[in-house]
Amino acid sequence: MSTMLKKLFRRKKKIYPNRFLKHYYSNQKKVLKERKSKYDNKRKKGICVRCDRQAIKGIVLCEYHKKQRDKYNKKARNG
Ligand SMILES: [Zn+2]
Secondary structure: OHHHHHHHHHHOOOOOOOHHHHHHHHHHHHHHHHHHHHHHHHHHHOEOOOOOOEOOOOOOOOHHHHHHHHHHHHHHHHO
């Protein structure tokens, strides 16, 4: 981990207007990356991306969340 950080620092030195913005940007990047990798992992394993149940084949949602989504879509169409 520390070797990776050292490499990152050596490669590119970003300049931020202040340390608060620096903190914000570095964390935002980390959070987005983590969120995406979690989603990808679940999708690959066939687990619903909204909970930890088994997803239906071909989609990223389980039976329950598929129904929730369908209900929501129906409501949106019919008003
Ligand atoms: Zn689910």
